[in-house]
Amino acid sequence: SAVISQKPSRDICQRGTSLTIQCQVDSQVTMMFWYRQQPGQSLTLIATANQGSEATYESGFVIDKFPISRPNLTFSTLTVSNMSPEDSSIYLCSVEERGGSEAFFGQGTRLTVV
Amino acid sequence: EDQVTQSPEALRLQEGESSSLNCSYTVSGLRGLFWYRQDPGKGPEFLFTLYSAGEEKEKERLKATLTKKESFLHITAPKPEDSATYLCAVQDTSGTYKYIFGTGTRLKVLA
Numbered sequence: 051s052a053v054i055s056q057k058p059s060r061d062i063c064q065r066g067t068s069l070t071i072q073c074q075v076d077s078q079v080t081m082m083f084w085y086r087q088q089p090g091q092s093l094t095l096i097a098t099a100n101q102g103s104e105a106t107y108e109s110g111f112v113i114d115k116f117p118i119s120r121p122n123l124t125f126s127t128l129t130v131s132n133m134s135p136e137d138s139s140i141y142l143c144s145v146e147e148r149g150g151s152e153a154f155f156g157q158g159t160r161l162t163v164v
Numbered sequence: 165e166d167q168v169t170q171s172p173e174a175l176r177l178q179e180g181e182s183s184s185l186n187c188s189y190t191v192s193g194l195r196g197l198f199w200y201r202q203d204p205g206k207g208p209e210f211l212f213t214l215y216s217a218g219e220e221k222e223k224e225r226l227k228a229t230l231t232k233k234e235s236f237l238h239i240t241a242p243k244p245e246d247s248a249t250y251l252c253a254v255q256d257t258s259g260t261y262k263y264i265f266g267t268g269t270r271l272k273v274l275a
Contacts, residue, residue: 151196151255
């Protein structure tokens with residue numbers, strides 16, 4: 051299975067600032083996903099990021115707030131922009147390997163906005 | 165719209181006390197149903213994929229089964245290290261590759 055490294059693992063940020071989360075995979079993957087997991091809740095898909103195309107955002111999430119880059123088949127970033135305390139959450143990167151159907155997850159980024 | 169409902173929300177078991185977790189789903193066409201384990205502060209860890217009704221998968225003390233409407237995760241003679249949140253997700257055949265997750269079952273196994 052793919053090994054996924056996410057950075058940073060946690061951060062405390064001031065409101066109004068932005069944080070960029072990096073996701074590095076040890077193999078080339080087609081599908082990359084970004085999820086949010088609020089305290090005590092399940093995973094909510096933010097967007098799907100395919101290399102060479104614009105990310106596809108889910109209802110309730112917009113590109114201006116959560117810009118995503120996918121420059122190649124092993125790397126992606128998610129930026130949380132103009133943060134407010136409501137953005138405090140765990141953000142997870144996930145990949146689906148070529149030819150596979152199950153998704154694998156990074157360890158997550160625990161974000162606290164103060 | 166695809167939906168996943170898991171029950172119970174929380175479960176406390178004595179060590180060795182077998183039980184089952186339920187995942188009910190509604191999906192237009194099932195590409196796969198997935199079980200994950202999540203420990204506090206960590207990302208979900210993949211356990212099983214099930215593709216069609218009647219399929220079963222086993223791993224150590226865990227066994228996953230699938231019908232056309234629900235999946236069960238059976239835990240046989242659990243140990244304290246099985247304590248975690250167990251998540252169920254479905255992926256449909258629409259081609260979007262989206263995973264829809266349930267809210268999970270928090271399992272606590274007492275020694």
